[in-house]
Structures are given as structure tokens and as C-alpha cells.
Amino acid sequence: MNEEITSREVRVIGPDGEQLGVFIIDEALRKADGFGLDLVEIVPHAKPPVCKIIDFGKYQYEQQKREKIQKKKQHVTVLKEIRLHPNTDEHDFMFKARHAKNFIEDGNKVKVSVIFKGRELAYTDHGKKLLQKFVDELSEDANAEYAIKFEGRAMHTILAPLKSSKKKNK
Numbered sequence: 001m002n003e004e005i006t007s008r009e010v011r012v013i014g015p016d017g018e019q020l021g022v023f024i025i026d027e028a029l030r031k032a033d034g035f036g037l038d039l040v041e042i043v044p045h046a047k048p049p050v051c052k053i054i055d056f057g058k059y060q061y062e063q064q065k066r067e068k069i070q071k072k073k074q075h076v077t078v079l080k081e082i083r084l085h086p087n088t089d090e091h092d093f094m095f096k097a098r099h100a101k102n103f104i105e106d107g108n109k110v111k112v113s114v115i116f117k118g119r120e121l122a123y124t125d126h127g128k129k130l131l132q133k134f135v136d137e138l139s140e141d142a143n144a145e146y147a148i149k150f151e152g153r154a155m156h157t158i159l160a161p162l163k164s165s166k167k168k169n170k
Contacts, residue, residue, distance in 0.1 A: 001040050001056055002029060005049070015054040022048055079158070081111045084134070086120050086127045093130070095136045104142045104161045113156040120124070127155050135159065 005025055012020040013030045015035055020161040023031065032039035032053045040059060041052040048076050080103040100110045112134050114127035128148055134158065135144050149156060 002038055005039065005041050007041075007049045009048045010039075010051040011048050012039075013042075013050065015053050018099070019098065020053075027166070044154070075107055078108045079112060080108050082134075083113045084086070084112070084127075084130060086114060086116060086123045086130060088130065093134070097134060099140060100139055102156065104138065104159065105154055107161055109145075110138075110142070110159045111156055112159060113154050116153045116155070121153065124150065124155065131157060133144055 007022055007025060009022055009029050011022050012031060012138050013039055020031065028051060029038055035053050037053050038056040040052050040054055040056055041049055042052050062074075080100075082100050084093070084096065086110060088096075096169060100112065103110050114131050116124065120127075130147050138159055142161050145158040145160050147157070
């Protein structure tokens with residue numbers, strides 16, 4: 001901005017958006033003073049650098065406003081977790097599957113875990129079947145990011161929403 005511009009020559013754009021031409025930096029600063037505004041370097045890597053005659057405070061305000069709008073349009077993916085046990089009943093299973101479907105429709109990922117307690121560790125195959133049934137139940141809306149993993153006393157996988165399901169809701 002103004003005296004902080006290091007280039008000898010700059011391409012100047014007027015306050016109305018019209019191109020004024022290529023000037024030596026001192027002459028460009030005088031033009032900006034003539035308008036009562038600041039000379040701001042917009043594209044520093046161009047040959048010669050592009051500067052615009054604008055009110056710097058207003059420029060900063062508009063830039064912050066643009067960033068705020070972009071941030072508002074961003075969707076942050078959240079990881080939700082659904083926990084099951086090898087002996088989870090059919091009704092509870094369907095209830096949790098409906099919740100997972102709602103999470104996925106909102107654009108979130110879902111971590112589905114089967115937790116084993118004590119002697120339940122002997123029934124890991126039953127837990128794997130339950131987890132596979134859960135993945136199959138939600139196959140229309142989501143796909144498994146990776147194969148079913150067994151870590152410690154838990155078996156889990158992560159379901160991510162399909163691209164088409166996001167478009168339907170947004």
C-alpha cells in the first residue's frame with residue numbers, strides 16, 4: 001500500500017475500474033493523492049505489478065465480508081459414532097440404523113463400532129456379521145471407507161455419504 005510498494009513501475013487502475021496505464025511509482029502515488037485515496041497493490045507478481053486506486057479501509061472491509069460469506073458456505077464434515085454390541089436386538093439395530101441414515105443425509109461420516117465385553121470376545125464372527133449387516137442396510141446412502149477392522153475390544157468401520165445423496169438434500 002502507498003509507500004510500501006517496492007516496484008519502480010506499476011500498472012494503475014483508477015477508482016472506477018478503468019485502466020490509467022503504466023506509471024513510475026511516484027507518479028502513481030501522486031495520482032492516488034489527487035483522488036484522495038490509497039494506491040494498493042492488487043497483483044504483485046504481474047509484470048508490471050497491478051495497483052488500484054481505492055479506499056484501503058473499504059477494501060479491507062469488502063475482503064472480510066467475502067471471506068465471511070465463503071466460510072458460511074463451507075460444510076464441515078463431522079464424524080458421528082454408532083455403538084453396537086454382538087447381542088444387539090433387531091429393533092435396536094434398526095433404530096440405530098435410522099439414526100445413522102439421518103447423520104449421513106446431513107453430510108456427516110458415521111463410525112459404526114461393535115464393542116465386545118468379557119466373554120463376548122468369543123463371538124467376533126457374530127459382531128462382524130452385525131457390522132456387515134449395518135453396512136448393507138445403509139448401502140443406498142453410504143459406502144464403507146475401509147474394510148471392517150478389529151482393534152482392541154472393538155470392531156469398526158467408517159461410512160461416508162455418497163456424492164448423489166448430498167445433491168438430493170442441498
